[in-house]
Amino acid sequence: GAVVSQHPSWVICKSGTSVKIECRSLDFQATTMFWYRQFPKQSLMLMATSNEGSKATYEQGVEKDKFLINHASLTLSTLTVTSAHPEDSSFYICSAREHRGRLAFFGQGTRLTVV
Amino acid sequence: AQSVTQLDSHVSVSEGTPVLLRCNYSSSYSPSLFWYVQHPNKGLQLLLKYTSAATLVKGINGFEAEFKKSETSFHLTKPSAHMSDAAEYFCVVSIGGSQGNLIFGKGTKLSVKP
Numbered sequence: 194g195a196v197v198s199q200h201p202s203w204v205i206c207k208s209g210t211s212v213k214i215e216c217r218s219l220d221f222q223a224t225t226m227f228w229y230r231q232f233p234k235q236s237l238m239l240m241a242t243s244n245e246g247s248k249a250t251y252e253q254g255v256e257k258d259k260f261l262i263n264h265a266s267l268t269l270s271t272l273t274v275t276s277a278h279p280e281d282s283s284f285y286i287c288s289a290r291e292h293r294g295r296l297a298f299f300g301q302g303t304r305l306t307v308v
Numbered sequence: 309a310q311s312v313t314q315l316d317s318h319v320s321v322s323e324g325t326p327v328l329l330r331c332n333y334s335s336s337y338s339p340s341l342f343w344y345v346q347h348p349n350k351g352l353q354l355l356l357k358y359t360s361a362a363t364l365v366k367g368i369n370g371f372e373a374e375f376k377k378s379e380t381s382f383h384l385t386k387p388s389a390h391m392s393d394a395a396e397y398f399c400v401v402s403i404g405g406s407q408g409n410l411i412f413g414k415g416t417k418l419s420v421k422p
Contacts, residue, residue, distance in 0.1 A: 237412050298354075301352075302352065
């Protein structure tokens with residue numbers, strides 16, 4: 194149980210285009226989803242927290258107009274990287290937590306390369 | 309304030325020898341603790357978790373960790389390393405409550421020599 198599916202696992206896009214990453218909870222309802230970014234040789238950095246049906250809460254320093262997060266249903270959250278630049282190339286990982294759950298389960302991650 | 313400290317950024321062992329990856333935490337709440345492994349270009353995989361049950365937790369692939377409240381530690385061990393264990397390991401604290409956010413250590417890279 195508690196499977197989180199993230200898609201795509203890797204994507205290459207041209208500079209200036211937008212990329213959408215999906216995070217789905219397959220067998221539970223995720224009232225909260227977290228989006229992380231991993232920089233080389235560093236730990237995961239929390240970008241934002243999204244609660245179903247409400248606006249995402251972004252961490253300090255994360256551009257909300259660039260990283261659009263939508264959590265329209267209890268099983269799906271999306272992260273859209275708008276007008277991507279090479280410096281946005283990174284590993285993005287989502288995690289999902291059910292209502293009042295103490296555990297958050299991770300997707301497999303998405304390797305984004307902007308050329 | 310809650311924090312997680314992984315004491316070693318890089319650990320190198322020989323195949324067949326024991327593995328010890330150290331993790332200390334600081335939490336005002338009763339924490340849940342996790343160890344995740346990340347192989348190159350792969351997502352995170354849960355190795356094991358502690359959620360206030362038995363203090364010695366057994367995980368997948370022969371790993372185990374012991375929660376020691378007096379030492380605020382949750383070190384990860386394995387009796388005998390395999391080449392396939394080479395990866396990045398993250399110690400994670402969940403502070404629970406209504407927010408349930410996760411706090412990550414900076415990670416420990418495990419290298420296994422033949």
